[in-house]
Amino acid sequence: MSFTPLNDITSSRVTGGDGGFCMTRIMVVVGSVRPGRIGLPIAEWVSVALAGHEGVEVDLVDLAELSLPLMDEPNHPRLQNYTHQHTLDWSERVDAADGFVFVTPEYNHSFSPALKNAIDFLHNEWFRKPVGFVSYGGISAGTRGVLALKPVLAAVGLVPASVAVEIPFAARQLDDEGQFQPIEAQERNLAAVAEELVALGSALEPLQRRRVAQHAAA
Ligand SMILES: Cc1cc2nc3c(=O)[nH]c(=O)nc-3n(C[C@H](O)[C@H](O)[C@H](O)COP(=O)(O)O)c2cc1C
Numbered sequence: 001m002s003f004t005p006l007n008d009i010t011s012s013r014v015t016g017g018d019g020g021f022c023m024t025r026i027m028v029v030v031g032s033v034r035p036g037r038i039g040l041p042i043a044e045w046v047s048v049a050l051a052g053h054e055g056v057e058v059d060l061v062d063l064a065e066l067s068l069p070l071m072d073e074p075n076h077p078r079l080q081n082y083t084h085q086h087t088l089d090w091s092e093r094v095d096a097a098d099g100f101v102f103v104t105p106e107y108n109h110s111f112s113p114a115l116k117n118a119i120d121f122l123h124n125e126w127f128r129k130p131v132g133f134v135s136y137g138g139i140s141a142g143t144r145g146v147l148a149l150k151p152v153l154a155a156v157g158l159v160p161a162s163v164a165v166e167i168p169f170a171a172r173q174l175d176d177e178g179q180f181q182p183i184e185a186q187e188r189n190l191a192a193v194a195e196e197l198v199a200l201g202s203a204l205e206p207l208q209r210r211r212v213a214q215h216a217a218a
Pocket of ligand 1: 032033034036037038039040105106107108109110136137138139140141142171
């Protein structure tokens with residue numbers, strides 16, 4: 001199977017009015033928040049690679065920096081009746097994204113708890129938007145974590161990409177400066193993830209607009 005190099009992918013998203021070209025805004029989420037995590041250098045590689053693609057804009061979200069408390073909203077997020085500034089800020093940021101890449105470690109055969117918490121805070125902001133995965137861990141390369149993540153995504157209406165970057169023993173790919181050095185197959189797979197996010201983003205956009213219209217009418 002051949003993949004398109006990241007720089008050759010052309011965003012198919014267009015503005016509704018004049019048919020002109022617009023950016024696809026991808027949020028890259030660092031799922032790990034623990035001191036010494038390798039998730040951050042991996043996410044930095046992901047962000048730089050995605051940002052190198054014409055038509056893609058990247059918002060790198062480090063959940064350690066974002067520092068959301070454990071879910072502390074009294075109302076179901078579907079109501080969007082948020083009571084805390086941190087939730088309003090998170091809502092606005094996720095709303096502004098066209099798609100996501102979740103960079104997640106595998107912890108005890110599941111994904112990171114910080115990522116689950118960040119997802120749980122919101123609902124409509126995720127709805128009918130595409131998400132890709134960069135997973136890592138031991139020999140399983142974080143794949144059991146992504147499997148555990150998928151029912152959660154379905155609950156909030158996120159649409160998963162079918163290709164993923166899976167990195168076994170990822171710590172071995174850090175150089176002396178602590179930067180992640182991808183192998184060629186990982187770069188190719190990341191390009192395929194980007195391509196799918198852009199394609200899914202275009203296909204899902206009318207459904208997102210309908211959701212917004214329904215909410216406005218309610
Ligand atoms: C609490 C904990 C549980 C872990 N469980 C698994 C596991 O089930 N499978 C696996 O492959 N690696 C597991 N690991 C190894 C991590 O995937 C690996 O340490 C990775 O670097 C963690 O990501 P981070 O450094 O970004 O936090 C675990 C690590 C921790 C700290």
